Amino acid sequence: xxxxILTADGMLRAMSGAAVADPLxxxxxRVTLGPGCALxxxxxxxxxxxxxxxxxxxxxxxxxxxxxxxxRDCAPAGLSRLELSRVVELIGHPAPARLEIYHVLRGxxxxxxxxxxxPWRVEALLDVPxxxxxxxxxxxxxxVDELRFETVCNLFEFLEGICWQLxxxxxxxxxxxxx
Numbered sequence: 160x161x162x163x164i165l166t167a168d169g170m171l172r173a174m175s176g177a178a179v180a181d182p183l184x185x186x187x188x189r190v191t192l193g194p195g196c197a198l199x200x201x202x203x204x205x206x207x208x209x210x211x212x213x214x215x216x217x218x219x220x221x222x223x224x225x226x227x228x229x230x231r232d233c234a235p236a237g238l239s240r241l242e243l244s245r246v247v248e249l250i251g252h253p254a255p256a257r258l259e260i261y262h263v264l265r266g267x268x269x270x271x272x273x274x275x276x277x278p279w280r281v282e283a284l285l286d287v288p289x290x291x292x293x294x295x296x297x298x299x300x301x302x303v304d305e306l307r308f309e310t311v312c313n314l315f316e317f318l319e320g321i322c323w324q325l326x327x328x329x330x331x332x333x334x335x336x337x338x
Contacts, residue, residue, distance in 0.1 A: 162191055163189070164191045165191070165200055166200065167197070168203060169202070187313050187314070200289065202221060224282075229285070238276070239288070242266075244265065245310045245312060246260070246262070246294075247295070262323070284328075294309065
């Protein structure tokens with residue numbers, strides 16, 4: 160599988176180091192996150208490549224708002240990194256059973272624990288390091304920690320996964336649901 164690297168400045172690079180001129184041709188390539196990659200890198204990618212914004216309605220909204228967001232120091236205290244993981248979940252016991260495959264963007268503390276990121280708006284998370292987390296298996300609601308694998312996703316899955324997860328952070332504060 161061909162590979163593309165997302166750099167800290169939001170550029171796409173081939174493994175040779177050459178810039179990727181047409182991101183649409185790279186959508187099926189495995190994405191690797193370069194050193195210093197953060198959520199801001201993802202936003203810069205959307206700004207640099209208007210064609211990518213056409214793939215997801217939320218991507219266009221994020222790119223439009225990006226210019227209004229702070230240009231540095233956007234990382235909540237206690238949050239070590241953001242981790243995009245793929246989840247394979249078997250649901251529906253008793254039958255009919257179904258298999259769902261989706262991505263989850265979660266916050267991780269320095270100790271490796273989960274940290275809920277929904278309370279923060281997107282612009283508050285821009286400078287948090289971004290990584291690809293392990294693939295997780297969930298079988299009928301039971302999380303099996305022993306079955307963890309490297310998450311591999313292509314550029315399209317990465318784009319779609321991040322945009323979908325961040326879409327839940329865009330509601331005005333007045334509309335936020337309280338638990």
